[in-house]
Amino acid sequence: MPTAARIPATSPIGRDTPRVDGKLKVSGKAQYCSDFHFPGLLYAVPVEATIAAGRVVGLDTAAAEKMPGVRAILHRANIGKISRSVLGPGFARICVERRPPFEDDVVRYYGQYVALAVADTFESAKAAADAIRVTYAREKPNVDADLKADDDPDVVETSYGPEHRMQSERGDPDAAFANAAVKLDQTYVTPSQTHNPIELQGTTAMWDGPMLTIYEESQGIFNMRGVLAQMFGLPEENVRVVTRFVGSGFGSKLWPWAHCPLAVAAARQVGKPVKLVLSRKMTFQSAGHRARTQQRVRLGAAKDGKLVSLQHDYVYERSMLEVYHENCGEATAFQYSVPNLRVRFGRARRNIGTPSDMRGPGAVPGLYATESAMNELADQLGIDPVALRRMNEPKIDEGLKLPFSSRHLLECFDLGAEKFGWSKRSPGVGSMKRDGLTLGWGMAGCSWIAGRFPASASVQLRDDGTTRVACGTQDIGTGTDTILAQLGAAKTGVPLEKVEVALGDTSLPEGPTSGGSLATASIVPAVFAAADNAIAALLQVATRTSGSPFEKRNADELAFEDGRVFVKASGSAGGVPFADVLRRANLHVVTGSGKSEAMFGDPSAKFSTHAFGCHFVEVTWQPEIARLRVGRVVTVIDAGRIINPLAGRNQIEGGVIFGIGMALFEHTTYDPQNGAPINASLADYIVAVNADMPPIEVHFLDYPDTVINELGAKGVGEIGAAGVAAAVTAAVHHATGVRVRELPVKIENLLA
Ligand code: MOS
Numbered sequence: 120m121p122t123a124a125r126i127p128a129t130s131p132i133g134r135d136t137p138r139v140d141g142k143l144k145v146s147g148k149a150q151y152c153s154d155f156h157f158p159g160l161l162y163a164v165p166v167e168a169t170i171a172a173g174r175v176v177g178l179d180t181a182a183a184e185k186m187p188g189v190r191a192i193l194h195r196a197n198i199g200k201i202s203r204s205v206l207g208p209g210f211a212r213i214c215v216e217r218r219p220p221f222e223d224d225v226v227r228y229y230g231q232y233v234a235l236a237v238a239d240t241f242e243s244a245k246a247a248a249d250a251i252r253v254t255y256a257r258e259k260p261n262v263d264a265d266l267k268a269d270d271d272p273d274v275v276e277t278s279y280g281p282e283h284r285m286q287s288e289r290g291d292p293d294a295a296f297a298n299a300a301v302k303l304d305q306t307y308v309t310p311s312q313t314h315n316p317i318e319l320q321g322t323t324a325m326w327d328g329p330m331l332t333i334y335e336e337s338q339g340i341f342n343m344r345g346v347l348a349q350m351f352g353l354p355e356e357n358v359r360v361v362t363r364f365v366g367s368g369f370g371s372k373l374w375p376w377a378h379c380p381l382a383v384a385a386a387r388q389v390g391k392p393v394k395l396v397l398s399r400k401m402t403f404q405s406a407g408h409r410a411r412t413q414q415r416v417r418l419g420a421a422k423d424g425k426l427v428s429l430q431h432d433y434v435y436e437r438s439m440l441e442v443y444h445e446n447c448g449e450a451t452a453f454q455y456s457v458p459n460l461r462v463r464f465g466r467a468r469r470n471i472g473t474p475s476d477m478r479g480p481g482a483v484p485g486l487y488a489t490e491s492a493m494n495e496l497a498d499q500l501g502i503d504p505v506a507l508r509r510m511n512e513p514k515i516d517e518g519l520k521l522p523f524s525s526r527h528l529l530e531c532f533d534l535g536a537e538k539f540g541w542s543k544r545s546p547g548v549g550s551m552k553r554d555g556l557t558l559g560w561g562m563a564g565c566s567w568i569a570g571r572f573p574a575s576a577s578v579q580l581r582d583d584g585t586t587r588v589a590c591g592t593q594d595i596g597t598g599t600d601t602i603l604a605q606l607g608a609a610k611t612g613v614p615l616e617k618v619e620v621a622l623g624d625t626s627l628p629e630g631p632t633s634g635g636s637l638a639t640a641s642i643v644p645a646v647f648a649a650a651d652n653a654i655a656a657l658l659q660v661a662t663r664t665s666g667s668p669f670e671k672r673n674a675d676e677l678a679f680e681d682g683r684v685f686v687k688a689s690g691s692a693g694g695v696p697f698a699d700v701l702r703r704a705n706l707h708v709v710t711g712s713g714k715s716e717a718m719f720g721d722p723s724a725k726f727s728t729h730a731f732g733c734h735f736v737e738v739t740w741q742p743e744i745a746r747l748r749v750g751r752v753v754t755v756i757d758a759g760r761i762i763n764p765l766a767g768r769n770q771i772e773g774g775v776i777f778g779i780g781m782a783l784f785e786h787t788t789y790d791p792q793n794g795a796p797i798n799a800s801l802a803d804y805i806v807a808v809n810a811d812m813p814p815i816e817v818h819f820l821d822y823p824d825t826v827i828n829e830l831g832a833k834g835v836g837e838i839g840a841a842g843v844a845a846a847v848t849a850a851v852h853h854a855t856g857v858r859v860r861e862l863p864v865k866i867e868n869l870l871a
Pocket residue numbers: 338368369370371373476477478479480633634635636837
């Protein structure tokens with residue numbers, strides 16, 4: 120394994136670095152996608168189906184068309200051609216709802232778009248959309264919450280490619296379970312959840328002849344470009360996607376949804392820029408959500424707690440249109456050492472919008488189930504849940520049969536237990552009190568994938584002593600702007616405030632999707648290679664400039680450190696700033712490009728690459744008034760080198776908050792009569808807010824993982840949310856004696 124790159128003392132890598140775009144955001148100068156205005160801009164409002172199953176049999180647009188300011192009413196008969204897009208190699212062109220809008224008159228979920236009003240103002244467009252009369256042939260929708268697998272094939276084409284129903288198998292899990300001294304067989308349920316980023320989704324589209332530009336708050340601008348190019352029959356270079364700032368996404372903005380091609384088709388029709396911003400209600404219906412899951416976990420163990428069998432059988436909801444694979448078994452095959460194991464799944468068709476990735480997709484609901492089962496097994500055995508995990512710590516990834524690139528989960532447990540004071544835990548239900556409150560303590564482990572998407576970047580050194588780092592990725596609020604600035608500063612010696620960052624535009628070198636917590640790890644090697652190439656170009660310039668102190672030297676006699684060029688043999692003391700080298704050559708700029716290769720889903724991988732961590736949670740319980748609060752959380756994360764600990768802690772805190780919301784509040788509920796998400800507003804869909812939050816203490820281990828990149832940095836986005844719900848429900852049980860196996864924990868559960 121290579122050793123980690125040496126980081127100069129002056130480098131901002133590993134230092135708490137406030138966001139470079141922070142001032143723009145807090146001063147309101149940051150322009151989000153729907154803030155952009157263009158001359159002649161029109162507004163579009165979709166008409167949402169009010170049934171979840173059936174057909175559109177009539178569409179009366181006469182009244183709407185006559186309304187003031189209305190420019191067009193689009194529907195199936197007049198929208199023009201929109202083609203399907205197809206999945207490309209290497210996770211290219213992912214689209215979890217590939218059916219182009221208005222492709223047929225079948226309604227498969229409530230809120231499916233059936234028409235679009237385009238007008239001079241948003242208000243006119245809304246009024247026109249409301250005036251369109253739609254008649255339906257109505258069928259009974261299936262939004263049944265009880266999930267039974269209803270599709271059989273062993274291999275199914277999903278939005279990510281083919282998936283096998285049997286995910287992992289080793290040994291003889293049935294026999295081992297049957298013969299196990301201690302058995303646990305429980306089913307855990309997680310509800311549909313909706314992402315609810317504060318910034319709503321939307322598209323502003325405009326055409327210039329054959330060139331299409333869209334402003335879209337996307338987590339993956341190049342993926343968006345590829346899908347739209349196919350849908351509108353364009354070469355990819357004719358499509359430009361701009362995403363300068365994103366008001367977070369949590370996965371909802373990873374892939375194109377039906378509103379994107381609708382806005383593009385409307386702009387094509389009216390020959391003007393068109394803006395379409397979803398309502399909050401629409402985002403519940405037609406812009407992705409976390410699939411409901413039902414997960415049966417069977418554990419067999421010896422009397423001392425050593426696992427002998429693990430079976431994880433889960434079912435998740437899919438839409439009528441697509442299979443989005445909710446990979447609940449993501450961590451199951453490697454988290455613990457167990458000789459006999461089976462992970463398999465099924466899907467249940469429902470009349471709902473297509474589910475999609477939501478913060479820690481698969482692993483977050485999956486680890487809720489498996490970590491809950493481990494906690495229950497520990498209680499059943501009468502041993503400490505940390506001790507049970509310690510006893511079952513694997514030496515290698517037993518699913519892939521590969522060594523871990525790095526795994527320090529036991530050290531996470533040690534540090535977490537110490538910081539939390541876990542040794543003071545008395546295991547009896549309701550046995551711990553403080554200030555008149557009953558305390559519940561619970562814990563869980565977690566993991567999340569680590570790796571890289573392919574990425575490219577460019578770095579410029581400029582004659583004014585500044586540098587520019589360009590990468591066509593996007594900052595979804597996680598701090599990618601700042602990471603790019605830190606990487607540029609570290610390599611060029613230019614102070615952070617003189618590093619210009621360019622991102623969020625497909626006219627830049629193709630950067631990674633902001634998904635899977637992989638963006639940071641992906642851009643490190645690309646930016647570093649680009650900077651090395653810019654520096655190499657600079658050294659060439661230095662040797663070829665007449666009058667340069669380095670004239671006629673070989674470039675390999677020269678070195679570059681902290682922004683200065685010098686002769687290696689004479690040391691850095693007499694170095695010349697790169698701006699001087701460029702000015703003497705009358706060059707404004709030298710540019711280097713760099714690439715990094717994908718390291719995700721690679722069947723020839725030599726290592727199993729993941730981040731690990733754990734959460735220790737205290738809840739307080741007042742049975743007299745049935746008041747449950749999360750009192751404090753201690754989280755320890757092993758994610759390699761943390762490039763920006765300030766932003767990293769912020770990410771993990773956000774993940775923990777998400778996890779507490781998952782445990783106690785969040786659930787999207789569908790009306791069995793008409794299939795509508797009933798609580799489709801921020802008033803009725805409860806997310807965790809500051810008032811719900813306890814102190815959250817975040818610690819990072821510092822083990823650079825150089826299998827991932829030369830800095831040893833893994834991602835720190837989604838792992839913060841993984842495992843939290845299992846720790847919370849364990850704490851709830853410890854305080855109240857009630858085992859809740861269907862999220863969220865409702866106060867009614869605790870009154871029994
Ligand atoms: Mo994340 S669900 O990959 O945005």
